[in-house]
Amino acid sequence: xxxxxxxxxxxxxxxxxxxxxxxxxxxxxxxxxxxxxxxxxxxxxxxxxxxxxxxxxxxxxxxxxxxxxxxxxxxxxxxxxxxxxxxxxxxxxxxxxxxxxxxxxxxxxxxxxxxxxxxxxxxxxxxxxxxxxxxxxxxxxxxxxxxxxxxxxxxxxxxxxxxxxxxxxxxxxxxxxxxxxxxxxxxxxxxxxxxxxxxxxxxxxxxxxxxxxxxxxxxxxxxxxxxxxxxxxxxxxxxxxxxxxxxxxxxxxxxxxxxxxxxxxxxxxxxxxxxxxxxxxxxxxxxxxxxxxxxxxxxxxxxxxxxxxxxxxxxxx
Amino acid sequence: xxxxxxxxxxxxxxxxxxxxxxxxxxxxxxxxxxxxxxxxxxxxxxxxxxxxxxxxxxxxxxxxxxxxxxxxxxxxxxxxxxxxxxxxxxxxxxxxxxxxxxxxxxxxxxxxxxxxxxxxxxxxxxxxxxxxxxxxxxxxxxxxxxxxxxxxxxxxxxxxxxxxxxxxxxxxxxxxxxxxxxxxxxxxxxxxxxxxxxxxxxxxxxxxxxxxxxxxxxxxxxxxxxxx
Numbered sequence: 001x002x003x004x005x006x007x008x009x010x011x012x013x014x015x016x017x018x019x020x021x022x023x024x025x026x027x028x029x030x031x032x033x034x035x036x037x038x039x040x041x042x043x044x045x046x047x048x049x050x051x052x053x054x055x056x057x058x059x060x061x062x063x064x065x066x067x068x069x070x071x072x073x074x075x076x077x078x079x080x081x082x083x084x085x086x087x088x089x090x091x092x093x094x095x096x097x098x099x100x101x102x103x104x105x106x107x108x109x110x111x112x113x114x115x116x117x118x119x120x121x122x123x124x125x126x127x128x129x130x131x132x133x134x135x136x137x138x139x140x141x142x143x144x145x146x147x148x149x150x151x152x153x154x155x156x157x158x159x160x161x162x163x164x165x166x167x168x169x170x171x172x173x174x175x176x177x178x179x180x181x182x183x184x185x186x187x188x189x190x191x192x193x194x195x196x197x198x199x200x201x202x203x204x205x206x207x208x209x210x211x212x213x214x215x216x217x218x219x220x221x222x223x224x225x226x227x228x229x230x231x232x233x234x235x236x237x238x239x240x241x242x243x244x245x246x247x248x249x250x251x252x253x254x255x256x257x258x259x260x261x262x263x264x265x266x267x268x269x270x271x272x273x274x275x276x277x278x279x280x281x282x283x284x285x286x287x288x289x290x291x292x293x294x295x296x297x298x299x300x301x302x303x304x305x306x307x308x309x310x311x312x313x314x315x316x317x
Numbered sequence: 318x319x320x321x322x323x324x325x326x327x328x329x330x331x332x333x334x335x336x337x338x339x340x341x342x343x344x345x346x347x348x349x350x351x352x353x354x355x356x357x358x359x360x361x362x363x364x365x366x367x368x369x370x371x372x373x374x375x376x377x378x379x380x381x382x383x384x385x386x387x388x389x390x391x392x393x394x395x396x397x398x399x400x401x402x403x404x405x406x407x408x409x410x411x412x413x414x415x416x417x418x419x420x421x422x423x424x425x426x427x428x429x430x431x432x433x434x435x436x437x438x439x440x441x442x443x444x445x446x447x448x449x450x451x452x453x454x455x456x457x458x459x460x461x462x463x464x465x466x467x468x469x470x471x472x473x474x475x476x477x478x479x480x481x482x483x484x485x486x487x488x489x490x491x492x493x494x495x496x497x498x499x500x501x502x503x504x505x506x507x508x509x510x511x512x513x514x515x516x517x518x519x520x521x522x523x524x525x526x527x528x529x530x531x532x533x534x535x536x537x538x539x540x541x542x543x544x545x
Binding site: 028143 | 326338350354367370371373376378381382385450451454457459471473474475477487488490495496497522
């Protein structure tokens with residue numbers, strides 16, 4: 001029997017395999033990677049009955065156009081995505097996110113674009129036929145780590161799918177809509193006192209523009225210059241997802257999943273864990289602002305975020 | 318020893334060993350790193366997801382669904398740390414090619430340091446370097462200390478793309494960009510040598526903390542014909 005796979009008719013802008021991330025390797029410079037939007041990644045797996053840590057296909061802006069070979073599958077797409085299913089009899093169905101579909105051999109899936117967000121997720125019941133590297137399926141294209149030799153997909157590649165039984169296909173849905181909130185909650189950074197009073201005031205009261213320099217590593221912002229009054233460099237030290245560094249030019253950079261593990265620019269603040277999914281979904285041209293919360297508040301907000309995620313996950317069962 | 322433990326956001330602890338950079342402080346950081354790694358591996362501490370040792374800091378990332386800053390801080394404060402840092406005497410020789418197409422920042426350096434290219438290179442190649450830490454991108458070594466006369470600040474706006482193999486300097490440090498990446502160091506040359514190899518699953522980084530590194534210059538021909 002021939003292995004089931006997706007033929008890639010169009011790869012999309014940045015289509016990679018991701019999961020919860022690759023841990024315990026910061027000390028040799030390997031970042032966590034993993035799905036930028038962790039909640040949508042989990043919801044995608046949940047909708048097709050997978051374990052929540054199964055590998056998914058992540059795409060950015062323009063997604064892939066795929067043709068299914070050698071099997072029938074059960075799939076779901078999460079995010080804010082415009083996609084179509086082209087049946088082999090040429091009938092076209094408008095796709096809906098947060099529900100699963102049966103896709104038959106020869107059918108096509110055309111993920112045309114994200115709408116007001118950057119990333120979306122495609123899950124397949126039973127998962128994808130891949131090897132883990134250092135306990136994870138995540139792809140880090142900068143370090144060439146992960147599936148497809150650490151590269152994003154291109155037209156000549158195939159995405160192999162694990163055989164799974166779809167005879168008893170059951171439709172599942174989750175009533176989910178991500179809140180679009182341009183206020184990002186942060187905790188003061190470890191170099192907060194490197195910045196002038198006016199800079200701090202600007203940081204919390206002015207809007208910042210998300211520039212075109214936004215990818216899985218990080219997002220460069222532009223706005224009122226954040227003036228440094230102490231030292232524009234620090235001795236290089238560890239970074240984590242969500243750190244906001246300010247280099248000498250005064251424009252903040254937010255670190256995302258493929259960030260460098262070490263950095264030498266002062267840290268003005270850190271995005272709270274509960275807001276990381278939303279930050280990752282920001283698109284160039286949007287304006288954001290920052291709001292300070294305490295560590296205790298951040299922990300409580302995260303607890304609420306986790307409980308809400310679980311509530312959505314249970315909803316589909 | 319640790320001077321202060323702060324929270325870095327809500328999911329990491331920032332252990333500060335001081336502001337100076339020297340081998341003694343760095344060894345201290347590595348002792349803590351070794352011990353906490355061991356405890357995490359043996360499941361004696363819950364929820365730690367990553368450790369990032371650097372010159373004089375150790376960052377401990379944790380899973381906020383399992384633990385929190387208060388618990389991690391208390392564990393670290395009550396840790397009795399043993400001397401585990403073993404002087405690693407691995408000596409590694411790294412070839413460097415410094416033709417104009419590779420040495421992107423010599424104009425900036427000659428202007429800021431008021432030394433010509435030959436002098437900067439002579440001072441750079443003369444020294445043997447100590448590896449303080451590995452990171453930023455996979456396998457990138459942070460080496461020190463460079464000669465006092467060739468120390469220069471980072472670029473004001475970091476480059477979006479620094480070519481793979483680039484060798485950069487800033488302040489008293491040198492590094493090697495093991496992959497193409499954004500970065501703000503002053504680039505003086507490029508090496509054809511592989512510094513990070515995935516196939517070596519247990520030790521993918523060629524240069525690890527404690528190693529000694531010496532650079533030697535090669536020609537463009539030698540660079541192009543490099544074979545490992």
